[in-house]
Amino acid sequence: MSGSLLAELADICGPDAARVAGPEDQVAGHRAGFVASPPTAHSVGRLLRLAGERGLGIRTRGSGSKIGWGTPPRNLDILLDTARLHGVWDHDGTSAVIAAGTPVTAVQETLARHGKRLTLDPPSPGATIGGVLAVNESGPLRHRFGSPAGQAVSVSLIDPAGHPVDLAEWERPAGGVITSAVLPVEELPQARRWVVRPVSTPTEASDLAARLVAQEIALSGVEVDLPAAGEGSFALLLEGTEPFVTVRAGRMARELGPLAAIRTEPPGWWGRYPFDGSDVALRLRVRSRDLHTVGFVLRDAVGSAVSVRGSVGAGVVHAVLPRGLSATRIGDIVVGLKQVLLARRGQVAVLTAPPQLAAQIEMARPEDLF
16 A cells, blocks of 8 residues: 555656655654645646545645644645745736745845845745745735735645636635635835833833824834833834835834834844744734733733734734643643634734643634634
């Protein structure tokens, strides 16, 4: 069976593009049986049809930066690697067609040669276009430009039955494998400035964010970093022409008070997750004015301060729970947060957890990330 399956995978993807999985080919502690790298949308369809006919478990992998997010697989026979679905086409100055396995950084480098960019800045190292869209991963630019799902002009995928589908809207994960997407592009900003101010509590950060957002100033990002111990930071990003950015940054610095500083480079934590795969990380959708409430609920539930970081202006932040908590305790914390957020039009989902815990707690489903 295994030999014949490998031969079939090699027939679909090419002799050098299918192999027996190695120790590194895992998802949440589950090792795959095989790894297959289809070069075209057609071959993706053949691969999915084969998996369906044989009743095989299949999972898609781009760079692997988010492969452990969400619900662990029940069985993992094939890892579908999208590395060969690579390229940027039909760049017309307003949009570009991009293959799903293309790293975002590679797209940005290509577009920059034409003075353009995607308005995407996912924090995951090596994030691919398909991976970003699959879990709606966004960074600080979400504040101004919206989520990747909201930005996509259209998305092409192969459904679980192996049939091609083109979607004019990408509002929710539709199942299957993304093969390419049409995304908007814009002119590279002439200048960028960060205005950064220290903060010490969720209430302080929440008040600042609510006040600045209400002014409807053209901010590209409004971020907060509140570590479990030590001083936190509140930062905003302005982009545009040099005169505009200079004037606005000065105004924002005065608005934030004497402790604020204007920088030409972002703070070290900007656009980075406060967690890694060994942490229990929560994704919270919460209005800026409710951040303080969530912060205090977390502290009371855990018994100590919790690290929180993210796009407070856009209402998406991440919290890291202390290590050593039991699955039952984590479940109770999440239930308590859900109850608090329900009345505030918010959401909470467990994004990452070590494999032994992920098997015992309710992890984020794809739809929880949209």
